[in-house]
Structure formats: structure tokens, C-alpha cells
Amino acid sequence: MKLNWKYASIAGAIVMAAATPLPASAQTVSAASPDTIAAVLTARGLPSELKQQPDGNPYIRSAFDDMPFLIALMNCDAQKAQCKTVQFYFGFNDRKGFALEKLNEWNRTKRFARAYLDTENDPVLVMDVDTDMGGVPKAVFNENLDVWLGQMQQYRRFVSE
Template sequence: MVCAAPASAQNVSATRPDSIAAVLKARGLPSELKQGDGNPYIRSAYDDMPFLIALMNCDDAKANCATVQFYFGFNDRKGFSLDKLNEWNAKKRFVRAYRDDDNDPVLVMDVDTDKGGIPQAVFNENLSVWLDQMQQYRRFVTE
């Protein structure tokens, strides 16, 4: 008798960056796990747009992370209008835009993968939303 693997085995979790990398690779996107001074992150890109997936809410050992934050920013649009960013945020639901500490416009989206992770299909849908919003944000900031 063959038993099916438990559903949680197919879940995507910030605690298991390899599960995130697998979804990215299945979509044909690059995936490179990095460990900086802070929390670990995954470097990727889509449509000539580099982005990061920061592993957040980690324990003191920078492991066992609970959430991810998708991050995309510009470094050549310093001082982008706050009124325009407010316009963006008023119309968008799942992502938010702001100016970072260097006065650059950035876009972020948070996904909670705590308590055992989320199904691959759900993470994949979040990734689709992110990729679409990133393209829209690039057009918005560069027009």
C-alpha cells in the first residue's frame, strides 16, 4: 500500500527557502539564496527587473522565519513624488509603495507562511500577483 505524502510536505514556507526557490525555478525565474548582515533573502528577477524575497520574522539564529516580503526598488528615481505614491497606494490592495531611506521609490508585498506554510498553489498565486504588480509599478514610476 502506498500512502500519499502529507499536504504540508508540499507547502511553501519562509522556514524552508528551498520551497520558495522551487516555485521560482518552476516559473523559470532565477533563485539565489543570500545571507546578509540581517535576515536571509532570495535574489530573483523577472522581465529585466531584479527583486528580492526577504525572509522575515526569523529567530535569533536567522532561521525559522515566519513571513516573506517581496521587494522591488529603483535607485534612479530619487525623490519620486509622494503624491504619486499615495495615488498608487489608494488604488492597490495587495502591495504598497513608499520611498526608502535613500529616497528611492520601492514596492513591497508581504506573505505570511507561518504555522506550517501555505500550499504551493497559493504561494504561486501570490507570486503571480507580485510579478503583475511589479510590471505595473515600473510603468507607473517611469512614465
Template sequence: MRWLLALGLLLLAPVLGQGQEVRTAVTLEEVEALLQAWGFRHERMEGDGKPYLLLYFGDLKATLKLLLCEDTRCRALLLRAVFTGFTPEDRPDHARLNGWNREKLFSRAYLDEDGDPVLEADLDLEGGVTNEAIRAFLENFRDSMREFTGWIGF
């Protein structure tokens, strides 16, 4: 009986997956349209001659950069949040951030050249991702940012 259920699921898998666009690259405009549709507050910025997006997650902010680009189509996304304003005594140290990297999934933390804690995550599009995978990437990072603020005492 189980084999019949398994066979049915195998036969249904292609049908269930239909209708979801698979992306292997995106443009900034496509990402902006997705953010708008999902209700993510954002604004377009410019740095080092390249556009990027500033995302607002409540009172927290993160940048979203498109990487591995050919013309306007890019094959990777990078989310980055920098946490500033620590006094030298209160700033988290490498051991604290290494603990995050050891225990947490889907993001990485480090101290930047100014000694400020940074949280990053990237998404490789080359193998193909759906819009929902991009949305999950954004939501996971938002949740990681919130947890990270407690982790570092921000």
C-alpha cells in the same frame, strides 16, 4: 434544486482540497525548491548576516526575505523592489505613491531614505497557505512591479 447542488459542493469540498500541502512556515531551501520548480530565476544572497533571495522578473529584480523565523522555519515572506536611477526632477513624489497605495491592492509603495521608490508585499503563512498561494503571491508581485514601472515612469 439549488440546495441539492449546494449540499453536493459542501460534501465535495474536503475531497477537492485534499492533496494540497498547507504550509504555516517555510525554510529558505523549501522556497528555493519551489522557485526552481516553477521556473523563477533567482540566486541566493547574503545581507546583514542573513540569507535572502534575489529574484529576476525579466529586466526587473526583487528581493525575497523570510521573516518571523524560529531557527530556519519562517512564518512570513517579504518581496521588495527598489527603483533607482531617477533624476531629482523625474523622481515620483509622495502624492504619486500615495495614489498607488490608494488605488492598488496587494502591494504598497513608499520612498526609501534615499528618495527611491520602493514596492513591497508580504505574505503571512501562519494561518496556512498552499504552494499555489505562494506562487500566486510571486506572480501578483511580478505583475504589480510591471504596472508600477509605468505608474512611476521608470
């Protein structure tokens, strides 16, 4: 059996191309590139809609388990682009006057996400993620998203007690 070196070379090139890692930018998630955040949400089956606040700051609207939440893109440049951090935000507008003692209990006993009363006296939950310096690996962002989604579920139960 005679080996055809031309086809062997092509096959070898295909294998090498498949084994070549993607560029770092394709493997990272960054507030400077909101589409990378949207792609993670979409891959997880979560809705993703890029919006702007009245002051022009960008955010992403999403939802999980019938709970709407926002991902605010923060620490942006003057053009409201090239953002460095994100803040996950989840709140209740039907729990006015929620006890500060209960929020302090949450903050004392939980890690990663913090709770407070917003300017309209609604209990909210936030979690910050720094994506500066070229972004974070997609796996790390997914882990942060897992933490956030779990915290949201716990917080919903907490404020409903």
C-alpha cells in the same frame, strides 16, 4: 485465461502508491524552508539565489522580465532561521525624489502591494506573505507570486510615467 493474483496485487499496490497524496510538507511553501520558495521560483523559470544581509537575515534574489527583486525572509528566530513571513521587495535607485503624491496615488488605487520611498529616497514596492503555521499551499504561494509579478510590471510603468 488465468489471472495471476501475485501480479494483480503488485499492480494494485503501484496504483495505490501513485494515488497516495504527498506529505503536507511537500505541498507547502514556507519561509522556514527557503528551499521550498526557491523550488517554486525555479519551477516558474525564475532565478533563485539564497543570500544573507549583513545582519545575517536571509533573503532570496530573483528577477522577472529584466526586473531584479528580493524575497526577504522575515520574523526569523535568533539564529536567523525558522522564519515566519516573506516580503517581496522591488525598487528603483534611479528615480530619486519620486513624488510622494504619486506614491499615495498608487497606495490609494492598488491592492496587495504598497509603495513608499526608502531611506535613500528611492521608490520601492513591497508585498508581505505570511507562511507561518506550517506554510501555505504551493498553489496559494504561486497565486501570490502571480500577483507580485503583475504588480511589479504595473509599478515599473507607474514610476516611468
